[in-house]
Each structure stands twice: as structure tokens, then as C-alpha cells.
Amino acid sequence: MSLDRKIAYIDLSTGDIQTKAIPLEVRRKFLGGRGLDAYLLYNHTTQGCDPIGPDNALMVSGGFLCATCASATSRTHVMAKSPLTGLLGSANMGGFFSPEMAWAGFHHLVIKGKAEHPVYIYIHNGEIEIRDARDLWGLSVTEAQWAIRDKLGDQEVKSMVCGPAGENLVRYANVMTGIKNAGGRTGMGCVMGSKNLKAVAVRGTMDIPIAHPKEALEFNKRFIDQIVSAKVNQTQGTLGTPFIWGATNSWGGIRTRNFQYNQCEYADDIEPERLDEIATETMGPYHMTGCFGCQVHCRAQYKIPDGPYAGRYDEGPEYTSQGAFCGETDTPRATTLLTANHLVDQYGVDNLEIGSLISWAMELYELGIITSKDTDGVDLRFGNDEAVIEMIDRICQRKGWLADALADGGVAASKKIGKDSFSYLIQVKGMSNLHSDERATPALALNIATSSRGSDHLRSRPAIDLYHLPEPVMRRIYSSPVPYDGPLSSEHTEYIGKAWQVFWHENCYMAVDCLGICKYHTTFLGATLPNFEDWAKVIYYNTGLEFTPQEIWGVAERCNNLERLFNLREGLTKDDPEKGDVLNHRYHDEPARRGALDVIGRVIEKDKFIKMRSELYEHKGWNEDGLPTPETLKRLGIDAEPSHLV
Amino acid sequence: MTPEKDGISTAESLRSTRTYGKIRCHNPTCMERLEPKKGDKTIKCPTCGMEFRLAWVKDGFPRIRGPVWETNRKIAEEELSRKLKQKEGK
Amino acid sequence: MAKALYIDYQKCTGCRLCELVCSVFHDGISNPARSRIRVIKWEAEGLYIPMSCQQCQDAPCMNVCPVKAIYMDHDLERIVVDYDKCIGCRSCVAVCPFGAMNFNVYDRKVFKCDFCDGEPQCVRFCDEKAVDYVEVDDVSILKKRNAALRVSRAGKEASTLMAQI
Numbered sequence: 001m002s003l004d005r006k007i008a009y010i011d012l013s014t015g016d017i018q019t020k021a022i023p024l025e026v027r028r029k030f031l032g033g034r035g036l037d038a039y040l041l042y043n044h045t046t047q048g049c050d051p052i053g054p055d056n057a058l059m060v061s062g063g064f065l066c067a068t069c070a071s072a073t074s075r076t077h078v079m080a081k082s083p084l085t086g087l088l089g090s091a092n093m094g095g096f097f098s099p100e101m102a103w104a105g106f107h108h109l110v111i112k113g114k115a116e117h118p119v120y121i122y123i124h125n126g127e128i129e130i131r132d133a134r135d136l137w138g139l140s141v142t143e144a145q146w147a148i149r150d151k152l153g154d155q156e157v158k159s160m161v162c163g164p165a166g167e168n169l170v171r172y173a174n175v176m177t178g179i180k181n182a183g184g185r186t187g188m189g190c191v192m193g194s195k196n197l198k199a200v201a202v203r204g205t206m207d208i209p210i211a212h213p214k215e216a217l218e219f220n221k222r223f224i225d226q227i228v229s230a231k232v233n234q235t236q237g238t239l240g241t242p243f244i245w246g247a248t249n250s251w252g253g254i255r256t257r258n259f260q261y262n263q264c265e266y267a268d269d270i271e272p273e274r275l276d277e278i279a280t281e282t283m284g285p286y287h288m289t290g291c292f293g294c295q296v297h298c299r300a301q302y303k304i305p306d307g308p309y310a311g312r313y314d315e316g317p318e319y320t321s322q323g324a325f326c327g328e329t330d331t332p333r334a335t336t337l338l339t340a341n342h343l344v345d346q347y348g349v350d351n352l353e354i355g356s357l358i359s360w361a362m363e364l365y366e367l368g369i370i371t372s373k374d375t376d377g378v379d380l381r382f383g384n385d386e387a388v389i390e391m392i393d394r395i396c397q398r399k400g401w402l403a404d405a406l407a408d409g410g411v412a413a414s415k416k417i418g419k420d421s422f423s424y425l426i427q428v429k430g431m432s433n434l435h436s437d438e439r440a441t442p443a444l445a446l447n448i449a450t451s452s453r454g455s456d457h458l459r460s461r462p463a464i465d466l467y468h469l470p471e472p473v474m475r476r477i478y479s480s481p482v483p484y485d486g487p488l489s490s491e492h493t494e495y496i497g498k499a500w501q502v503f504w505h506e507n508c509y510m511a512v513d514c515l516g517i518c519k520y521h522t523t524f525l526g527a528t529l530p531n532f533e534d535w536a537k538v539i540y541y542n543t544g545l546e547f548t549p550q551e552i553w554g555v556a557e558r559c560n561n562l563e564r565l566f567n568l569r570e571g572l573t574k575d576d577p578e579k580g581d582v583l584n585h586r587y588h589d590e591p592a593r594r595g596a597l598d599v600i601g602r603v604i605e606k607d608k609f610i611k612m613r614s615e616l617y618e619h620k621g622w623n624e625d626g627l628p629t630p631e632t633l634k635r636l637g638i639d640a641e642p643s644h645l646v
Numbered sequence: 647m648t649p650e651k652d653g654i655s656t657a658e659s660l661r662s663t664r665t666y667g668k669i670r671c672h673n674p675t676c677m678e679r680l681e682p683k684k685g686d687k688t689i690k691c692p693t694c695g696m697e698f699r700l701a702w703v704k705d706g707f708p709r710i711r712g713p714v715w716e717t718n719r720k721i722a723e724e725e726l727s728r729k730l731k732q733k734e735g736k
Numbered sequence: 737m738a739k740a741l742y743i744d745y746q747k748c749t750g751c752r753l754c755e756l757v758c759s760v761f762h763d764g765i766s767n768p769a770r771s772r773i774r775v776i777k778w779e780a781e782g783l784y785i786p787m788s789c790q791q792c793q794d795a796p797c798m799n800v801c802p803v804k805a806i807y808m809d810h811d812l813e814r815i816v817v818d819y820d821k822c823i824g825c826r827s828c829v830a831v832c833p834f835g836a837m838n839f840n841v842y843d844r845k846v847f848k849c850d851f852c853d854g855e856p857q858c859v860r861f862c863d864e865k866a867v868d869y870v871e872v873d874d875v876s877i878l879k880k881r882n883a884a885l886r887v888s889r890a891g892k893e894a895s896t897l898m899a900q901i
Contacts, residue, residue, distance in 0.1 A: 067756075068766055069756060069757070069766055071753075096752070103768070103769075146780065178779060179779060179782075205767060205768075205769035205841075206767070207766075207767045207770075207842060208766040208767060209765045209766075210760055210764055210765065213761070213764035213765075217760055221860065221861065222658075226657060226658055226661065228863050229661065230664070231664060231666070234703060235703050235707075238703050238704075243709070246701070246712060247672060247709075247710055249712055249713075250698060250711075250712045250713045250718075251672040251674065263718075263722075265719065266715055267712065271701075271711055271712055272701075272711075273711055283782060285746075286746045286747045286748075286864075288749055289749045289750050289782065289784075290749040290750065292753075293751055293752065293753045293756050294751050294753070295751065295753065295861075295863040297749040313780065313781060313782060440674060466674075467670075468677045473663060476656055476659075476660065477656065491674075492674055493675070527660060528657055528658075528660040528663070528664060529657055530658075531656075531657060533656060533657070534655050534657060534658075591726070591729070591730075593722065594722045595722065596672050596674060596696060597673045597675075597676070597694055597721065597725055598673050598674045598675040598676070599673075599674060600722055600726050600729060601725070601726060
């Protein structure tokens with residue numbers, strides 16, 4: 001069963017490969033996926049290791065429930081020390097990679113060292129080989145995957161690759177699988193590139209017995225019914241993630257012109273309904289596609305309708321691409337969006353980071369902090385569609401002074417650019433913010449400020465806070481599986497009780513990442529989607545292991561604390577503008593200028609924000625400085641790390 | 647403990663709270679429930695005056711596509727200058 | 737009246753849940769290699785086609801079987817393997833024009849779609865209804881309806897073009 005999937009330690013410098021079973025004790029403490037990756041990272045790297053050196057360890061994993069009879073267990077998690085932030089690096093992607101890896105016998109890989117020349121790892125039914133990839137180096141994300149299939153003569157092989165951006169050590173390069181499934185943020189593709197590792201290819205036909213197959217099948221049906229009947233997933237299954245744009249842009253939650261406005265006006269051409277039209281025109285009425293075992297099917301297929309890349313096939317675009325290539329840069333044109341989306345998919349680079357940095361450079365250009373001499377003549381004005389496309393090419397190829405600087409990430413670039421460029425950089429812990437504007441939503445602001453991999457909406461975002469749920473409904477959600485009788489507010493502009501919501505979602509998302517299930521199948525965008533209670537059943541039916549919802553919560557808390565320990569070890573302090581739990585000053589100083597009546601004029605009030613942050617630390621069992629207390633570590637059984645259980 | 651085999655979870659019990667055919671006004675302090683008529687392309691919130699363009703996921707399933715740009719810009723500029731003045735006045 | 741699987745590949749999202757539930761239902765194991773239905777993909781074009789047994793009337797697998805282990809079960813209009821007779825020679829696997837007869841390397845047995853004895857799990861789990869279980873004589877009328885709609889749309893588009901000229 002999935003409990004007997006193994007862990008493999010692969011040293012690319014020596015070619016040494018070891019495989020081990022994962023002890024039950026480790027499963028009970030960390031489950032798998034992101035949680036166990038965090039444990040492995042803490043144990044298999046040493047303080048201060050060079051993120052792009054051979055000592056960094058790259059973890060690749062499937063979740064605990066990967067490829068079992070549970071819904072949407074497609075998620076692949078990748079972890080290492082981040083070359084972008086120097087702190088925790090972590091990326092999560094859908095697709096078909098990790099289930100195939102589970103059928104090939106493995107749940108976790110720990111890849112260390114650096115190969116002498118480009119290689120790829122081929123894993124098939126329990127066997128692991130390191131193979132020559134010199135002929136694959138330089139190929140785009142999809143070219144590389146199809147070439148591997150042809151080399152191996154097997155069209156069912158699934159690969160996880162780094163694109164040209166990873167090879168060029170762009171600090172926020174992605175790992176990618178399929179057409180566009182992207183393990184984005186924190187530069188895990190850069191770590192692959194630094195190890196001369198072009199790809200991990202997997203193919204497996206090994207059995208994963210289900211502990212209680214009849215019950216697992218029936219419960220899965222019930223679980224799926226609950227998921228597909230949610231309005232949010234029906235919308236998402238029709239329009240994809242761009243559906244979020246509609247509401248967010250109309251109330252004023254889209255960062256525009258870097259951080260000058262909070263609404264992208266006259267954006268009709270990139271609204272989800274328009275994108276849906278393009279997908280229908282180019283791919284027919286049934287153009288939605290999904291990841292392994294998922295009935296939400298949130299990804300559209302499209303062909304670029306016009307422009308220099310007309311006719312190219314791709315998938316998406318996602319909500320993040322809309323913000324990165326249209327909102328922040330103020331270029332709301334479908335052709336720009338679809339072209340940029342295609343380019344980042346092929347280069348294998350983080351759409352969100354690259355778009356955000358381009359918009360930052362645009363603001364610096366308009367302010368005169370950088371000039372056309374720095375840009376090699378690229379006219380980096382807001383609203384210049386061609387400049388956006390040109391800069392993506394340049395950054396991924398590190399062409400020119402500015403592009404080369406930007407390829408090293410915002411904080412490093414701000415040191416090269418100098419002046420007060422850093423104060424315009426919208427980042428947390430060295431990672432650019434999503435294009436969302438959190439000035440009217442303190443809970444969301446607290447989430448991005450405190451999330452473990454830098455500014456991130458997928459770590460603890462209480463997105464349902466925007467739905468103004470009645471208080472009794474909120475109380476039912478947030479007082480399970482552990483009791484909570486403190487304040488809660490349905491008002492999303494409030495600061496009261498929000499710390500608990502962030503804490504609750506942080507544990508919810510950690511648990512779902514440990515299990516390897518997609519976040520659209522839990523309390524993320526929809527209030528009526530499954531969480532802890534339902535997972536206890538899914539785990540039992542599929543693996544026979546008994547967990548209470550409270551125990552799953554405990555695993556999540558433990559793993560979140562491990563991530564914190566890693567960050568603290570690598571130099572996080574709570575008020576450090578580059579590595580701390582703080583927001584750019586503009587959140588506090590510049591009032592929102594657009595959007596719904598009540599959003600206009602809002603800022604995040606700093607004193608209330610700091611108070612909310614302290615509350616969050618308290619919920620987590622951390623002290624005023626954001627350090628886990630010895631009691632907390634003892635309670636969670638991680639007071640003697642690194643403990644080297646695996 | 648063996649997980650309870652039957653019994654519905656919190657998430658499942660909350661299913662009955664879902665509402666269909668309605669949307670909420672996007673002004674956070676308003677959040678009026680609006681119920682557009684089949685096929686409507688725009689809707690104006692009777693409570694706060696904001697105006698939105700509508701899209702339909704399917705019959706009986708409306709959603710807000712975006713604001714009516716002209717109305718939106720006008721309201722935003724007036725409201726921002728009012729609030730900034732109010733702040734200076736303090 | 738007997739039913740048949742009606743596969744409308746255009747609706748397939750490529751998620752492969754059908755493969756998962758098929759193998760879990762029949763063998764209690766998650767492994768697409770044990771699934772009776774497989775989604776064949778051309779990812780570069782976004783094309784996904786679920787392939788399963790057609791339950792042929794004049795079934796090559798049935799005809800080729802040297803020990804007459806394969807027969808038509810008229811209650812469910814399905815082709816069935818009698819494992820008491822089957823010698824595992826795999827002639828049926830070789831001859832099937834759709835690749836729908838499979839060989840399981842773990843149990844060393846051939847296997848094929850059996851409609852899950854009347855409630856196909858692939859159909860039950862496919863929210864898109866890319867795989868459906870319908871009356872045999874409804875298949876062509878459903879296809880006619882879809883084709884007619886396309887003809888009508890094409891006609892409308894053509895008349896718009898004419899009007900533009």
C-alpha cells in the first residue's frame with residue numbers, strides 16, 4: 001500500500017543511490033509530501049549552505065495519499081533551500097508526475113551533489129538510473145519532456161524538468177511537468193539547474209493496494225460530490241482560476257502599476273469570460289482539462305489567437321498570469337497575457353515573480369531611478385505590451401545589465417540598482433507578492449507577511465474571509481478540529497479574530513500539502529469544502545492508518561514549526577525588511593485609490609497589524625520574537641532536531 | 647480511534663447553507679444580496695449605488711464580471727478626494 | 737434493453753479518475769496498468785481519448801480463443817472471459833483491434849471491461865460524462881443530435897459570412 005512507498009537518496013556528485021523504507025513513526029509524525037520534505041530539508045542540509053551549491057538538498061515528493069483512491073491526489077511537492085530568498089524554498093504542482101512516481105515505488109527523493117555534466121534521473125518500477133542529458137540541455141519545458149519520451153520509447157513517461165530559465169540559474173525558475181503544471185515560487189528549477197539536473201523521469205506500474213477499497217471508493221464518490229457541487233468549483237470548472245479576477249478586480253484587490261493603483265481598469269479583454277471565448281474559439285466547447293483524479297478541471301486549453309506566437313498551444317492562463325502580465329504592468333490585453341503565459345511555461349520561470357519584477361522595474365523607469373541606458377533601450381513604461389514580452393525573454397536569457405540583475409531576484413537587484421529602489425519592491429522575505437492588494441483585507445495581509453516561503457497566498461490565506469459568512473458558520477468551521485472560543489468577525493476589513501483564521505488555514509493547507517491533495521479540494525476558495533474530519537476518513541479507508549482530525553492538525557502544526565525552525569536557522573528575524581514577517585511600507589502609508597466604496601482610502605494600520613501578528617505568534621506557541629518556545633517544540637515532539645529518523 | 651464511518655462532517659452539513667441565483671454587492675461594507683433577472687447584463691446595487699457588469703456561468707448562476715467602468719471611476723475619484731479631505735480636516 | 741459505453745472523447749478532461757476507480761473496484765488496488773479503461777493522450781495537442789472494450793458483436797477475441805473461454809453474455813451485451821477455461825495464451829490480446837484486451841503481469845491473467853456487472857464505475861465517477869452508459873440504440877441518436885447541432889452552427893456561421901459579403 002502507499003505506506004510501503006520508499007525514499008531514495010541520490011548523490012549526483014558520486015552517483016551513489018540508496019533507497020530506504022519510511023518508518024511508520026515518521027509517517028505518523030509528518031505524514032508525507034511537504035511535511036516530510038520539511039523534516040528532510042532540516043535534517044539533510046546544514047546551516048548557511050549555498051542554495052546553488054552541491055550541499056543544497058532537493059526534495060521531490062508525492063503526498064501521503066498520492067495515487068490512492070482519494071480525489072485529486074496529484075500534487076508533487078519540491079523543497080530545497082531557496083536560491084531566491086536564502087530561506088525555505090518550496091514549490092507545489094499538479095499534473096501526473098507524483099502519482100506515476102508512486103506507481104514506480106517512490107514517495108520521496110532527496111537529491112544532493114552536482115553532476116559533472118547535464119543528467120536526468122530515470123525511475124521505473126523500483127529502479128533508479130542517472131542518465132546523460134547533454135542532448136536535452138537548452139531544450140524548452142515541453143521539448144525536453146517529449147525528447148525524454150522518445151529517447152525511452154515510452155509515451156507514458158512523466159517528467160519533471162527545469163527549463164532554460166533553470167539552466168541559466170534565474171533565481172525564481174520553476175520545476176515544470178506537462179504543458180504548464182508549474183512548481184513555482186522560490187526557484188526550485190534554479191536548484192535543478194545548479195545541480196546539472198535537467199529532469200526526473202518516472203514510469204511505474206507497481207500496485208498500490210487500498211486498505212478498504214469498497215469504503216474508499218464510496219467515500220471518494222461522496223467527497224467528489226461535495227466538491228463538484230460547490231458553486232466555486234462549478235465556476236472554476238468553467239472559467240478556470242481567472243474567475244477570481246472578476247470579483248477581485250471589481251472590489252479593488254488587484255495591484256496595478258506595481259503598487260500605485262488597486263484596480264486594473266478597462267480590463268474587459270482579459271476578463272475570464274473573454275478568455276473563455278478565446279478558448280472556445282480555438283479549442284472548442286470542451287476545453288477544460290484537469291490534473292490526476294480531479295473532477296474540478298480548472299485549467300483551460302487555448303491557442304494563441306494572434307501576435308508573433310499565433311497558433312501555439314498552451315494551457316491556462318491562471319489568475320496569477322492575469323495579475324502578473326496585465327494588472328501590475330497595466331497591459332490588459334489578451335494577446336499579451338496568452339503570449340507571456342506561453343513564454344513563461346516554455347522557459348520554466350515563475351510567472352508571478354517575473355511579472356512583479358517587470359512592473360517594479362517599470363515604476364523605477366518612470367521615476368527615473370533606472371534609465372533607457374540601463375534597459376538597453378527597452379521602453380519600460382507601464383502599458384507597453386511589447387516591453388513585457390521583451391523583458392521575459394531577456395530575463396530568462398540574462399540578456400543585458402537590467403535583465404541579468406532582475407534574474408537574481410528583487411532584493412539582489414535593488415542592491416545593484418541602488419537609490420531607494422528597494423522601497424518600491426513589493427516583497428516579503430525576498431519573494432514578490434502576488435498581484436493581489438491586501439490593504440482592505442488585514443487577514444490576507446497577515447497571511448502574506450508571515451507565510452513560511454515568503455509572500456505567499458497558498459500558505460495560510462483565509463480567502464473565505466471575503467465571503468462575509470455569518471458568524472455561526474464561521475464558528476463551526478474555525479472551532480474544529482480544535483476548540484476556539486475567541487472573537488471572530490464576518491467583516492473582512494476588521495483585525496479582530498483574524499490571527500486565528502490565519503493560524504487555522506496555515507494548518508489546513510499544511511495538512512493538505514502533506515496528503516498531496518489539491519487546495520481546491522479544501523477550505524480555500526469555498527467554505528463548504530472538506531477538511532480535517534473528512535481527511536481522517538480518507539486516510540483510514542485508503543491506508544488503514546487511524547488518525548483523529550486532531551492528530552492531523554498536530555502533524556500540520558509540527559511541520560509548520562519545522563519550516564519556522566529552518567527559516568530561523570537561515571537568518572529570519574521578525575522585523576527584518578528583507579527576511580522578516582513584515583510588509584512593504586506602502587501597505588501602511590499609501591491609501592487604496594480605486595475599487596469599491598469601502599475599499600477606497602484603506603491602509604493596513606500598522607499598530608493593529610503588529611498586534612494581530614503577536615496574536616498569531618501566540619496561537620502558534622511562539623514568543624514575542626516569533627521563535628517557537630521550548631514548550632511548543634516539546635509538545636510537538638521536535639525539541640531535538642535534527643533527529644535523523646530518515 | 648477508528649474514524650467514524652458514517653455521520654456527516656462539518657463541511658457536508660454546511661452544504662445546506664449554499665445559496666443559488668444570488669450574488670453579493672462587491673462593496674465590502676454593503677454586501678447586499680442581489681438577485682439579477684435571467685439574462686441581465688448589468689446590475690445596480692439599490693443600497694450603495696455601485697454598478698456591476700454581469701456574466702452567467704449558466705442559467706440561474708450569475709456572477710459579477712466587473713464594474714461598470716465609467717460609474718466606477720467617477721465614484722472612486724469622488725470618494726477618494728472626500729476621504730483625503732476628511733483626513734486633512736481632522 | 738442492453739446498454740453500451742458511449743465515449744465522447746471531446747468531453748474528456750484527461751484526469752484519469754476512470755482508470756483509478758476501475759482498478760480499485762475490480763482489484764482493490766490503485767494501478768492504471770490494471771484498469772480496463774485507459775485515457776490515451778497527445779498532450780502537445782490537448783487531445784485525450786478514453787479507450788475501452790467495444791463489446792463487438794463478432795468479437796475477434798472470442799473468435800480467436802483456442803479454448804472458447806470468451807463468450808457473449810446477452811443479459812448485459814458484454815463479452816466475458818471464463819477464467820476456468822482461459823489458458824492465458826494472450827491470443828485475444830494480440831488480435832483485439834482496440835487494445836482493449838489487457839494482460840495483467842501480476843496475476844498473469846487477461847482482463848477486459850465487464851461493465852462492472854451493470855454499474856460502470858468509470859461512468860459513475862466521470863462528472864463530465866465523457867464516458868456514459870446508455871441504451872445501445874441511443875448511441876447513434878445522441879451522435880446524430882451532436883452532429884446536427886454542428887451542422888446548424890456551421891450553417892449560421894456561413895450565413896453570417898454571406899451577410900458580411
